[in-house]
Amino acid sequence: MAIGIALGNWQTRRAEEKIAVAAQSHERGMQAPIVLGGGGGKQQYDRVGSRAHPTYRRVQVTGEFVQSWPVFLDNRPHAGRAGFYLAMPFKIAGSDEHVLVLRGWLPRDPREYGRLPEYATPAGTTTVEGIIVAGAGHVMQLGAAAPIKPGAIVQNLEVEDMARASGLRLAPYFVQQSGPPAPGDALVRDWPAPDTGVDKHRGYAVQWYALAAMAALFFVITGFRSGRKQVE
Incomplete structure (x- = not known):
């Protein structure tokens, strides 16, 4: 008893x-966004990893996407449809540091399993807003994990593994991008609520x-x- x-x-x-x-x-999600590696009147981080990064804190970062390193996270259904999360490194302006951005959800082609979905990526300098998350979520891994390379389809993705494969200096977290996609873009940013x-x-x-x-x-x-x- x-x-x-x-x-x-x-x-x-x-x-x-x-x-x-x-x-x-x-409460953190309601606070003003942190600026990663930028100036301005908002709270900022001069260097990635120089301070504690609270999970679910809103952030804003200016730089450009590393378009040569997209990675697709498989088995991420949305609204009853099979699909992927698109993860892509984002180089912070004025530094050699990067942050791994979860850009959104993309549908899978039901007729061709290995076909990658089309998406649009802003060229040049752009500003991304999002929320800090510790990971991209985990799904059951059957068999050996696929090697991480540009355009790879993987079940799960850790920042450390991405950093080793790409040779990029990455912050120890993801940024879950928020806001509407560009006109005509297939990306969906209707992120599921975290399971506590x-x-x-x-x-x-x-x-x-x-x-x-x-x-x-x-x-x-x-x-x-x-x-x-x-x-x-």
Whole structure:
């Protein structure tokens, strides 16, 4: 009983912690954007990695996309359709540093599995707004991971692996690009809400509390039967 109650309380506290994190993330998303490597009156980071980068904080960065290094993240469905997330390095203006931008979702061609979707990329200097995220989300990996190279279709992508493959200096996070795509562009930026795992912890808590209740019921039943035997 004690173990079940203690573990149920622990899972309840974990759920409350995740709720607090979600509230903090929402608050960060409402703050003014951080400028990466740029000037102006907004808060800025002079160098990528020079300060802590809070997850789900809005950012603004000026530079240009490295168009020779697109990577497609497979098994990313949207609105019932199969598709990809397009990830592309973005060189920050005035430096040799880059940030990996999740540009949006693209549909898969249902007639030809390996065909890459068409998309538009701004040429020259442009400004990107988005939200800092720790990762691009993970899906089940079957078999060996595909090598990371320009135009590769991969299941999952880590910043460290992209940095090694491309030789680029990358910030240790992704920027999930926001805002509407260019006219005629197929990119969709209807990003799913982050899963905090609150329901999972609540479910575990219910299971542990149920186990404690079963232990209490077992104790009462066996004690009652033992008492009856002693009376007889």
